Amino acid sequence: MPASLDISFVSSAPLSGGLALALKEKDGEGFAGAASLDPQSVFAKAAATAKFTGKSLSTLDLIAPQGAPVDRLVILGAGKGGDLAAHDWLRLGGTALANLKGAAEATLFLDADGLAVDGRKAADLALGMMLRNYAFDGFKTRRKDDEDKPASLRIVIVTAAAQEAEEIFRTDALPVAEGVLLARELVNLPPNILGPVEFAEKASDLARLGVAVEILTEVEMKALGMGALLGVAQGSARPPRLAVMQWKGGQEETPPLAFIGKGVVFDTGGISIKPAAGMEDMKGDMGGAAAVLGLMHVLAARKARVNAIGILGLVENMPDGNAQRPGDIVTSMSGQTIEIVNTDAEGRLVLCDALWYCKERFKPSMMINLATLTGAVLVALGNFHAGLFSNDDALAEKLLLAGQDSQERLWRLPLGKDYDKLIDSRFADMKNSGGRHAGSITAAQFLKRFVGETPWAHLDIAGTAMSSPADEINQSWASGFGVRLLDRLVRNSFEA
Numbered sequence: 001m002p003a004s005l006d007i008s009f010v011s012s013a014p015l016s017g018g019l020a021l022a023l024k025e026k027d028g029e030g031f032a033g034a035a036s037l038d039p040q041s042v043f044a045k046a047a048a049t050a051k052f053t054g055k056s057l058s059t060l061d062l063i064a065p066q067g068a069p070v071d072r073l074v075i076l077g078a079g080k081g082g083d084l085a086a087h088d089w090l091r092l093g094g095t096a097l098a099n100l101k102g103a104a105e106a107t108l109f110l111d112a113d114g115l116a117v118d119g120r121k122a123a124d125l126a127l128g129m130m131l132r133n134y135a136f137d138g139f140k141t142r143r144k145d146d147e148d149k150p151a152s153l154r155i156v157i158v159t160a161a162a163q164e165a166e167e168i169f170r171t172d173a174l175p176v177a178e179g180v181l182l183a184r185e186l187v188n189l190p191p192n193i194l195g196p197v198e199f200a201e202k203a204s205d206l207a208r209l210g211v212a213v214e215i216l217t218e219v220e221m222k223a224l225g226m227g228a229l230l231g232v233a234q235g236s237a238r239p240p241r242l243a244v245m246q247w248k249g250g251q252e253e254t255p256p257l258a259f260i261g262k263g264v265v266f267d268t269g270g271i272s273i274k275p276a277a278g279m280e281d282m283k284g285d286m287g288g289a290a291a292v293l294g295l296m297h298v299l300a301a302r303k304a305r306v307n308a309i310g311i312l313g314l315v316e317n318m319p320d321g322n323a324q325r326p327g328d329i330v331t332s333m334s335g336q337t338i339e340i341v342n343t344d345a346e347g348r349l350v351l352c353d354a355l356w357y358c359k360e361r362f363k364p365s366m367m368i369n370l371a372t373l374t375g376a377v378l379v380a381l382g383n384f385h386a387g388l389f390s391n392d393d394a395l396a397e398k399l400l401l402a403g404q405d406s407q408e409r410l411w412r413l414p415l416g417k418d419y420d421k422l423i424d425s426r427f428a429d430m431k432n433s434g435g436r437h438a439g440s441i442t443a444a445q446f447l448k449r450f451v452g453e454t455p456w457a458h459l460d461i462a463g464t465a466m467s468s469p470a471d472e473i474n475q476s477w478a479s480g481f482g483v484r485l486l487d488r489l490v491r492n493s494f495e496a
Contacts, residue, residue: 003153005097005133007126007169009162015069019106021096023078024054025114031075033109033158040065043075054078056088057095057472070107074099081114087407089121093128094472104150110159119164122157123173126165129155130177131473136188175301176487180480183287183294187466187478191266191283195238196314199263199286203243203293203312209300216242226353228332229313232346235270235323236316242354243289245296245310249303250496256307257494258364259296259486260354262347262371263289263314270317270343271325284478285347287465288370289314291482298487305496309362313350317343329428333357334450337428345433347373348443352450359454366395366455369447370482371462376439378463385411386464386481389444392455398493399457399485405492408485410459413441420445 015036024031031054034043042065046052052060056079064070076096078084100106110117110125159165186194186202200215207213218239221230226242233240243263246256264285268274274282289312296310324330328340330349334356338349351369358367377387386403388410390396396412403410419441422434430449434442444458464481474480 003133003150005130006152006154007129007157008155009122009157009159009165009169011158011160011162013107013156013158015107017069017071019072019074019100019103020070020109021074021076021099021106022109023092023112023115024075025081025112026054026056026077026079028054028081028112028114030113032112036069037073037109039067052077057091059095059099061099078112078115081116084115084121086120086124086405089124090128090131091472093125094132096125097129097132100153100155102149103153105154106156108155108157110157117159117161119161119168122159122161122165123168126157126169127173127177128473130174131180132475134181134184134474134476136185136476136478139190172302175298176484178301179294179298179487180483182297183290183480183483184476184478186290186293187284187287187480188476189283191316195265196241196263196316197238199265199289199312199314200241200243203245206245206293206296206300209297210247211296211300212246212248214244216244221353224357225331225333225335226357227330228338228349229315229353231324231328231330231340232264232270232317232349233315235320236318237320238316240315242357243310243312243314247296247299247304247306247308247310249299249305250307254307255365256309256362257490258309258311258358258362258367259292260311260351260358260367260369261289261292261313262286262351262369262373263312264347264350265314265316267317267344267346268319270323270346271319272342272344273319274344281467284466285372286314287372287461287478287481291370291461291465291480291486294480294483295486298483299490304490306490306494308490309358309364311354311358313354315350317346332450336430336449339425339428339431341431342433345443347371348446349432351447355447355450359450359452364454366392367451368399368457368459368486370459372465373460374440374443374462377460380413380440381411381463383463383468385409387440387460388412388457389415389441389460390457391415391448391451392457395455395457398489402485402489402492406484406488408464408481413444415441415444415448
């Protein structure tokens with residue numbers, strides 16, 4: 001169980017034992033707080049012995065000498081101050097937290113020469129600590145290494161920018177942490193705990209932040225003609241839901257931004273059943289919906305100055321006697337008919353009705369959907385980029401920039417008429433799979449048929465939402481990918 005974090009910011013702090021951590025710029029003079037932390041100037045000798053220069057994320061761990069005001073001192077290399085971007089401060093925070101393991105209290109000194117620390121940078125470092133601290137272990141009953149571990153960790157961050165940092169952290173960075181951790185928690189939860197109904201209840205919780213939430217049941221969806229989404233759900237004993245969230249933080253007449261998430265809480269593949277090996281990971285097939293819910297939490301909690309819609313298509317795909325079959329033809333809400341050739345190509349069926357519903361009801365200025373849609377995107381891009389498809393170059397460029405800023409990176413893949421032909425059907429308007437070749441692209445071409453002229457982007461996050469490489473700010477199987485990316489997009493391009 002990770003310790004709960006109590007983070008505060010001060011401009012100075014009295015020291016009497018305990019653990020201190022201080023930043024150092026690469027090849028810079030001294031380190032933050034050196035005058036008080038190292039009265040006997042032992043650091044220079046220790047650094048020379050260890051060949052420690054302050055290289056980014058390197059550490060020098062010292063037992064403090066006699067006369068020092070602390071018991072242990074960790075120096076954390078920050079790299080070259082002029083090269084540090086926002087994400088670098090998150091990584092510094094995550095690395096700092098990793099070096100505080102087992103402590104109940106710690107003091108962090110940030111104001112090293114050359115780093116030009118301001119309130120935003122200090123808050124970003126604290127955000128990195130919050131993100132690193134997350135672990136999904138609530139179902140474990142045996143914790144051999146936790147017997148002496150403190151239940152909480154109090155961290156005092158010392159910087160001249162303390163007042164500004166405190167304000168930014170509480171009103172801005174902390175909401176981002178909450179949104180990311182919410183998304184991670186949802187993806188990590190086992191499928192017997194989190195079904196469509198339970199997921200919808202999580203969306204309803206946002207009402208406490210001022211989000212207007214509607215939950216559509218199968219009755220309302222049938223009346224709307226959502227035959228594609230309902231076809232996926234019909235094999236499950238657990239009923240589907242469509243969660244509709246509205247955050248109204250902008251001017252009343254401004255068309256909203258819209259975010260739509262695939263929420264397949266468990267995907268067996270249906271009648272076209274998946275191989276048994278690794279199927280347990282399909283509890284994460286709702287990573288797109290988790291990201292949208294996390295994003296809506298962030299926007300509401302930080303009172304973003306935008307109008308935003310979040311829509312979650314929540315279903316379970318099971319091989320019941322009532323499940324849809326390959327060869328079935330369903331009618332989507334748009335009126336377009338779809339031949340089912342593979343019941344494991346189900347996410348696009350959920351999204352197509354959600355996209356059409358969003359477009360017709362809310363007339364948004366743009367739509368972005370997120371989905372763990374295809375294994376093919378993992379083959380193409382691995383775990384390091386999500387696939388980006390768009391009918392609008394300007395929106396695509398804004399997303400790519402937000403991906404660079406947040407380091408939740410995207411790579412744009414093509415759309416085109418030649419690929420569109422691969423999903424033409426002999427018996428219906430289209431089929432739900434174009435086969436193995438260009439699988440991510442044909443899935444995007446399918447979705448494109450349901451967005452009309454609305455600027456739209458599809459993010460295939462199958463390789464990044466779950467089982468992505470651990471790093472300085474995430475040690476969890478679920479990453480929460482998409483929350484920080486889309487929050488950055490809103491900040492960069494749409495907030496008033």
